[in-house]
Amino acid sequence: MVNKSAHNALLDWYTTDGRHELPWRKTNDIYHIYISEIMLQQTQVNRVRDEYYPKFLARFPSIKTLAEAELDEVFVLWSGLGYYSRARNLHKTAQLALNGLPCEKKELLKLPGIGEYTASAICSFGYRQNIPVVDTNIARVLKRYFGLLEVQDKTLWEYAASFVNAADARAHNLALMDLGSLVCLPKNPQCEMCPLRLECKGKGEPELYTQKKKKEYERLELFYALYIKDGKIALRTSQEKLYKGMLVLPNTEPIEENFIAAFKHSYTKYRLTVNLYHVDKITDEFVWVELKELENAPISSLTKKAAVFIEKKGEIYGF
Ligand code: SF4
Numbered sequence: 001m002v003n004k005s006a007h008n009a010l011l012d013w014y015t016t017d018g019r020h021e022l023p024w025r026k027t028n029d030i031y032h033i034y035i036s037e038i039m040l041q042q043t044q045v046n047r048v049r050d051e052y053y054p055k056f057l058a059r060f061p062s063i064k065t066l067a068e069a070e071l072d073e074v075f076v077l078w079s080g081l082g083y084y085s086r087a088r089n090l091h092k093t094a095q096l097a098l099n100g101l102p103c104e105k106k107e108l109l110k111l112p113g114i115g116e117y118t119a120s121a122i123c124s125f126g127y128r129q130n131i132p133v134v135d136t137n138i139a140r141v142l143k144r145y146f147g148l149l150e151v152q153d154k155t156l157w158e159y160a161a162s163f164v165n166a167a168d169a170r171a172h173n174l175a176l177m178d179l180g181s182l183v184c185l186p187k188n189p190q191c192e193m194c195p196l197r198l199e200c201k202g203k204g205e206p207e208l209y210t211q212k213k214k215k216e217y218e219r220l221e222l223f224y225a226l227y228i229k230d231g232k233i234a235l236r237t238s239q240e241k242l243y244k245g246m247l248v249l250p251n252t253e254p255i256e257e258n259f260i261a262a263f264k265h266s267y268t269k270y271r272l273t274v275n276l277y278h279v280d281k282i283t284d285e286f287v288w289v290e291l292k293e294l295e296n297a298p299i300s301s302l303t304k305k306a307a308v309f310i311e312k313k314g315e316i317y318g319f
Pocket residue numbers: 141144145183184185189190191192194195196197200201202203206
């Protein structure tokens with residue numbers, strides 16, 4: 001049974017210490033809140049707030065403008081954020097929800113790229129419904145607060161539901177999120193400053209509840225062609241899972257005498273070794289992109305890295 005004083009202490013703490021200044025917390029626009037939630041997955045708050053969120057909304061201020069845009073343009077604005085499937089799903093969702101995002105969680109879950117967390121966040125932060133939200137930060141707080149070891153996600157959501165404060169579920173969820181981000185840190189949580197410290201079961205040994213799942217990486221070796229002519233580079237649209245829909249370098253056979261360089265690149269779960277080869281012919285389909293326009297093209301971070309290489313070393317190879 002939740003102690004009412006914990007609810008009050010949490011909301012009081014949020015009033016004084018919460019991150020109210022975040023732009024997506026100052027708006028009631030559901031589309032803007034949705035964009036922020038998608039961007040914030042896997043990306044630091046500061047980068048989203050200062051760079052990507054304002055830039056994206058300046059170009060696509062409404063769901064209609066996003067739906068009507070070319071996917072390539074969405075990719076360009078997404079460039080650097082990684083996880084490009086998010087951009088692809090945003091675009092698809094905008095086209096499916098032209099008249100606005102639904103307010104029912106089960107309907108939101110039917111849209112591409114909207115999972116349990118995002119649907120709940122939209123309903124709680126946007127539509128202000130009385131439902132729980134669990135992200136990584138909230139999960140950590142809940143595990144410690146309730147003393148939950150090796151808990152399944154489903155159970156965690158049940159605990160979150162039992163804890164949600166019907167008096168102001170939105171502020172309660174945001175408070176838990178901020179508490180996890182600012183106080184109940186993975187390492188060295190600041191328990192003495194925590195509004196939940198009186199009832200918290202985990203405060204004696206908080207690290208016990210921070211289980212780290214071992215990350216599993218997929219290692220790939222790639223062989224890419226640099227085909228450059230008259231200030232233009234040949235690129236192809238990726239049909240593979242990796243960078244699907246984006247412009248990437250064409251594949252090539254690894255021919256020893258054409259080898260230029262190799263570099264490492266990390267992208268989501270992939271750990272890539274990229275080998276670049278100089279070629280003077282490509283048989284697969286490709287498009288020419290002006291080298292000086294590369295920055296504005298929907299290219300992957302890997303292709304960007306290769307572009308830096310071309311800029312630095314291109315003269316040596318006569319590019
Ligand atoms: S008392 Fe400590 S461990 Fe418990 S919720 Fe607060 S910061 Fe986390």
